[in-house]
Amino acid sequence: MLQLKKRVSDGLSVYTGEMLAILLAVQWVEENRPLFSVICSDSSSSLTSLRCSHSESRPDVLIEIQQTLYRITMMGLTIRFLWIPAHCGIRGNEEVDKVAKEATISTSVQLDIAFCRKEVKSMIRQEMMKKWQKQWEEERRGRWLYDIQRRVGEMRNTGRSRREEVIISRLRFGHTGLNNALFIIGKHNTGKCDYCGEEKNYRSCYITMSEISGRKEE
Numbered sequence: 001m002l003q004l005k006k007r008v009s010d011g012l013s014v015y016t017g018e019m020l021a022i023l024l025a026v027q028w029v030e031e032n033r034p035l036f037s038v039i040c041s042d043s044s045s046s047l048t049s050l051r052c053s054h055s056e057s058r059p060d061v062l063i064e065i066q067q068t069l070y071r072i073t074m075m076g077l078t079i080r081f082l083w084i085p086a087h088c089g090i091r092g093n094e095e096v097d098k099v100a101k102e103a104t105i106s107t108s109v110q111l112d113i114a115f116c117r118k119e120v121k122s123m124i125r126q127e128m129m130k131k132w133q134k135q136w137e138e139e140r141r142g143r144w145l146y147d148i149q150r151r152v153g154e155m156r157n158t159g160r161s162r163r164e165e166v167i168i169s170r171l172r173f174g175h176t177g178l179n180n181a182l183f184i185i186g187k188h189n190t191g192k193c194d195y196c197g198e199e200k201n202y203r204s205c206y207i208t209m210s211e212i213s214g215r216k217e218e
Contacts, residue, residue, distance in 0.1 A: 026072065
């Protein structure tokens with residue numbers, strides 16, 4: 001069985017990789033000129049781009065594929081595309097995935113492809129998230145919120161009412177009517193509990209309420 005594996009530039013999207021794989025396949029057909037060929041792919045997005053002649057992120061690769069297909073048609077050759085489901089035990093597809101993983105181990109890049117705008121934005125966002133996460137972990141302020149949310153950029157579950165979201169947000173940021181929050185804005189003298197003398201914030205109240213609830217259940 002013929003195996004053709006080439007390592008592409010780091011940072012390219014999966015869609016770009018699938019489109020490049022189709023490009024290599026049609027180029028092989030053009031070079032070897034079999035009378036009838038079927039190119040199988042598990043990338044529905046790539047096949048949709050070929051069928052609709054439209055690609056938002058990689059019009060350059062799409063045009064190159066179309067030009068190659070035109071030359072193949074002018075040779076009198078027939079080529080068809082077939083979508084196959086991924087990770088379903090199809091022997092040929094599993095072997096292709098294995099070869100693709102082997103190509104990623106290579107240290108040399110055989111296909112040096114320029115990044116599209118979408119890929120550049122994705123790389124910038126990933127780098128920004130890394131720096132943001134590092135800053136969040138090393139920051140000394142806002143540690144009460146760090147205990148609640150250690151990963152930056154994660155969205156909370158939706159479906160709550162506005163009142164519930166307001167309450168949760170205030171707890172997350174420590175903006176409550178407790179003595180500790182009042183002390184920060186100059187509305188309380190010490191920020192501690194008027195009865196026990198300990199710091200009164202949402203955490204101490206939560207622990208106290210949990211202990212009281214546990215005693216009631218007993």
